[in-house]
Amino acid sequence: MVISIQKAEYKGKYKIKFVFSDGIEKTIDFSNFLKQAKNPMTKKYLKEDLFKNFSIQYGDITWNDYEMCFPIWDLHEGNI
Secondary structure (H helix, E strand, C coil): CCCCEEEEEEEECCEEEEEECCCCEEEEECHHHHHHCCCHHHHHHHCHHHHCCEEEECCEEEECCCCEECCHHHHHHCCC
C-alpha cells in the first residue's frame, strides 16, 4: 500500500497534525529536530513563520520547493 499525506494542519510550536491516506492521524513535534539541526538551510525553519509555510505536493509535505522534506513512511510512524 502506498501511503500519502491527505492533510497537514499546523498546530503551533512546530507541531503538525497529519492525516494519511490509510486514515491514520499523527501529530508530530518538529521542535527538537530543528533545534538540533546543523545545516543552516534546515536551522532557518526555527523561524516559525517559515516553518508553518509548508505545502502538500503529490502526497508529500515540503518546504520551499523541497528545500526541506521528510520520508512519508517516517512521518506515518511518528519518526523524524
